[in-house]
C-alpha cells in the first residue's frame with residue numbers, strides 16, 4: 369500500500385502558507401506550458417516556488433500535497449478553501465494522473481524543474497510516455513515525488529485473513545463501547561488507540577473490501593450505536609477506498625466515521641430510544657449532537673482535524689440544508705458526504721426501537737431517491753455499484769423458489785452475488801446449505817429480497 373512518506377502534521381502557520389505554495393505552483397506550471405524550460409519566466413517561477421518550499425524545509429518538515437476528487441490535502445489536513453480557490457489547478461493536475469506531490473528536504477533545484485516540466489505536460493504526453501510514474505522515474509526524481517492516482521492493489525485470494533478482519537471489526541465495536549463509557553463518565557479519551565483501531569480497519573478494507581462488507585451486516589438491536597459506528601466506519605472506508613488510496617485521507621475518514629455519533633453519547637437514552645414523536649426541546653437536543661460531538665472530538669489529543677469536520681458535518685445535506693446550518697452556504701466536505709451515505713444506509717437497514725429494518729433493495733432505492741438532495745449523487749451511484757443490489761446477509765428468493773442468504777457481492781455483476789441456499793423450492797430447510805456463485809452462470813436468478821423478520825432465520829448461523 370502506498371502510504372507516502374507518512375503522516376506530517378503541520379502548524380497553523382505552515383497551513384497558512386499552502387495558498388502561497390499552490391499559487392506559485394500554478395504560476396510556474398502555466399509559464400512552463402507556454403515557454404521553453406530555459407525561458408526566464410519558467411526559471412523565475414521555479415525560484416519563487418522554491419522559496420516557499422524552502423521555508424517548510426527550514427522548519428524541519430517536508431512538503432506533502434495530495435489531490436483527489438477536487439480536494440487538496442496538505443499532510444493530513446484537508447484544505448477546503450484552497451480546494452475551491454485552486455479548483456482548476458487541481459482538476460488539470462489530477463487529469464494527468466497525478467494524485468500527490470511530495471518534496472523532501474535535500475531536493476536539488478534541477479529535480480524541481482524536471483517535476484514542473486512533467487506537471488506542465490498535457491494528458492496526451494503523459495499517455496505517450498506510459499503514465500505519470502514512468503515519467504517521474506525516467507526524469508530521475510527521487511526527493512521530488514509525483515504519485516499516481518490509483519486504486520489499491522488487492523491482495524491475492526487467500527492472503528486475506530478472515531479471523532483478523534473479524535477481530536478488527538470487534539475491536540472497533542469494543543472501542544466505541546469504551547468511548548461511550550468514558551464520555552458518560554466525563555473522562556478524557558486518548559487519540560492513539562483510536563488511530564490504531566482505525567488503521568486495522570483501513571488495512572482490512574483495503575485488503576478485502578467484500579469480506580469486510582460482509583461483516584457490516586452484523587447488527588445488534590441492543591448495542592445499536594456501537595455496531596452502527598463500526599458499520600459506518602467500514603462502509604465509509606469501502607466507499608472512500610474506491611475513490612482514493614491516500615492513506616491519510618482514509619485514516620481521517622475512518623476516525624470521523626467511527627466517531628460520527630460521538631455527540632449522541634451524551635444525549636439522554638430515553639430521548640434517543642423514544643418511540644413516539646420528540647418534543648421541540650428533545651429534537652433540539654438530538655440535533656445538537658453533531659456540534660457537541662465535534663466539541664468532544666476537538667478535545668481528543670492527536671485527532672485529525674478532518675475527523676472533527678466529519679463529525680460536525682455528518683447531518684448536513686448535499687443540497688446545502690441539514691444541520692448545523694451553514695451560513696454562508698459552503699459545500700460539505702467530501703469525507704462528510706461519504707459518511708452521510710454510509711450512515712443513511714446502515715441506519716435504514718438496522719432495526720431500532722422505533723423502526724423496523726428495511727430490506728436491502730428497499731434501502732438502496734431510498735438512497736437513490738435521496739441522491740442530489742440529501743446525498744451526493746456521484747457517491748450514491750458508487751455505493752450502489754459497490755454494494756450490489758443484494759448486499760451481504762440479504763435473504764433472497766431465487767427463481768427456482770429456493771431461499772438463500774447473500775454472502776458477498778460479485779464484482780462483475782451486481783445482480784448475481786455469491787449466496788448460500790438454505791431452503792428448497794418447497795420451503796424445506798436444507799440440512800446442508802449449499803454455496804452457489806450465481807455469477808458463475810447456469811444457476812437461478814434472484815427474484816426479490818425477503819424480510820428476515822418474517823422468516824425466523826438465524827442469519828448469523830448461516831453466514832458465519
Ligand SMILES: [Fe+2]
Pocket residue numbers: 628629657682683
Ligand atoms: Fe448522527
